[in-house]
Amino acid sequence: MIIGHLPAGCIVSVWLFPRLRHCGVGFKAFLLAGLLGAVAPDIDMLYFHWVDHRQHHHHTYATHFPIVWAALCAISIAWWLASKRTGRATLAVVFSLNGFIHILLDSVVGDVWWGAPFFDTGPFALASVPARFSPWWLNFMLHWSFGLELALVAGAVVAWRLKGRLLLGRGGTALPAHPETRRAPLKGTSMQIKFSSVMVQDQAHALRFYTEVLGFEKVSDIPMGEHRWLTVRSPDGIEGVELVLEPMAFAPARTYQQALFDAGIPALAFITQDITAEVQRLQAGGVRLRGEPVRMGPVTVVMFEDTCGNLVNLVQPGG
Numbered sequence: 001m002i003i004g005h006l007p008a009g010c011i012v013s014v015w016l017f018p019r020l021r022h023c024g025v026g027f028k029a030f031l032l033a034g035l036l037g038a039v040a041p042d043i044d045m046l047y048f049h050w051v052d053h054r055q056h057h058h059h060t061y062a063t064h065f066p067i068v069w070a071a072l073c074a075i076s077i078a079w080w081l082a083s084k085r086t087g088r089a090t091l092a093v094v095f096s097l098n099g100f101i102h103i104l105l106d107s108v109v110g111d112v113w114w115g116a117p118f119f120d121t122g123p124f125a126l127a128s129v130p131a132r133f134s135p136w137w138l139n140f141m142l143h144w145s146f147g148l149e150l151a152l153v154a155g156a157v158v159a160w161r162l163k164g165r166l167l168l169g170r171g172g173t174a175l176p177a178h179p180e181t182r183r184a185p186l187k188g189t190s191m192q193i194k195f196s197s198v199m200v201q202d203q204a205h206a207l208r209f210y211t212e213v214l215g216f217e218k219v220s221d222i223p224m225g226e227h228r229w230l231t232v233r234s235p236d237g238i239e240g241v242e243l244v245l246e247p248m249a250f251a252p253a254r255t256y257q258q259a260l261f262d263a264g265i266p267a268l269a270f271i272t273q274d275i276t277a278e279v280q281r282l283q284a285g286g287v288r289l290r291g292e293p294v295r296m297g298p299v300t301v302v303m304f305e306d307t308c309g310n311l312v313n314l315v316q317p318g319g
């Protein structure tokens with residue numbers, strides 16, 4: 001196989017990523033590991049040219065032994081399962097799987113010693129390419145197997161164009177396709193997400209907690225009868241997005257808030273790029289945390305109480 005390895009790595013990686021998307025690894029790193037795996041066995045060409053001086057077929061080196069790649073696949077899958085699907089183990093899986101596929105593709109017309117190093121089965125190839133022309137690669141280009149290589153290139157182009165449908169969301173994190181998103185999108189909305197709200201037992205207390213303890217800034221404070229239209233924003237947050245500190249004038253709201261709190265379900269979530277520093281800051285401010293930050297797939301999460309009747313999830317995306 002001459003040009004088919006990288007396209008095959010692209011096809012396999014684009015196909016596999018949505019299936020392993022919960023493993024805390026971004027698409028770029030995943031694709032890079034897959035592409036490296038797809039060409040990794042051919043690293044032995046360096047040894048072939050510079051050390052062995054073309055004395056032996058490079059498929060007789062350990063880098064082209066099927067059992068080596070099968071073992072790497074088995075070890076990385078075992079690591080992946082044992083480590084509860086961490087990002088590094090996921091990269092090892094896609095790397096070694098593509099390495100094994102490289103050996104399968106080499107077996108189409110390039111000799112592969114499938115019994116090595118334990119059994120002397122000799123080289124195996126699905127078809128042999130007669131040496132009629134010079135240079136050597138012309139024989140391969142005029143053989144039917146080159147059609148397979150071209151098909152892999154075409155497949156990679158198709159996979160690359162379809163990848164947008166598989167990888168929704170920012171930062172290369174794929175999300176499962178929602179039935180609603182299968183429809184053609186309605187383009188050009190002028191609607192913006194501006195407010196998110198949280199119910200609070202006492203607005204004055206909530207304003208103090210969200211500004212003085214959490215460090216948000218007050219944006220609006222408009223009297224509305226016995227309550228206020230009260231909003232805060234994060235100084236480092238997304239421009240224009242405000243959190244509404246909603247009064248609980250509606251009795252069922254109290255029941256709902258209490259039920260969420262009792263069940264340990266967060267009423268809202270904030271993100272941070274440094275959860276460790278944020279936890280230290282909250283602890284210094286006397287905020288009650290529910291346990292330590294824990295890794296959950298692609299995010300690290302800890303919950304704290306907002307003293308207004310809610311649990312808040314603090315989330316750090318990525319590793």
Ligand SMILES: [Zn+2]
Nearest residue numbers: 041042102106
């Ligand atoms: Zn090879």
